[in-house]
Amino acid sequence: MLVLTRKVGEGLVIGEDIEIVIVETRGDSVRIGISAPRSVGVWRKELWDQIREENLRAAAQSPSAPLEDLFPKKEE
Incomplete structure (x- = not known):
């Protein structure tokens, strides 16, 4: 971390x-x-942390389909 003194x-x-x-x-x-x-984006750190935590919680609660279900292999 760079620490500066400014007036x-x-x-x-x-x-x-x-x-x-x-x-x-x-x-x-x-x-x-x-x-x-x-x-x-310019965010206050405490708000950024809150949004990040909420996004992580939402992602953990939301079951996502496996990629194979979203993009099935084409049969040749």
């Missing part, structure tokens, strides 16, 4: 099209601004 107004760039800027600090909170293409 209000400073930022960093990820790749060529994602920019993160420190907008404000207040006590132990930091407000950040993120500029990224709409095609890039």
Whole structure:
């Protein structure tokens, strides 16, 4: 993990099209601004973890058909 120290107004760039800027600090909170293409998902970590867990639970509960049933072999 890369750890950086930034001040209000400073930022960093990820790749060529994602920019993160420190907008404000207040006590132990930091407000950040993120500029990224709409095609890039930006999620709060705790929400991402919750969605991931729900998806894993749903996948475990949902029986899926074996691939052979979905794509039967053609008889020659």
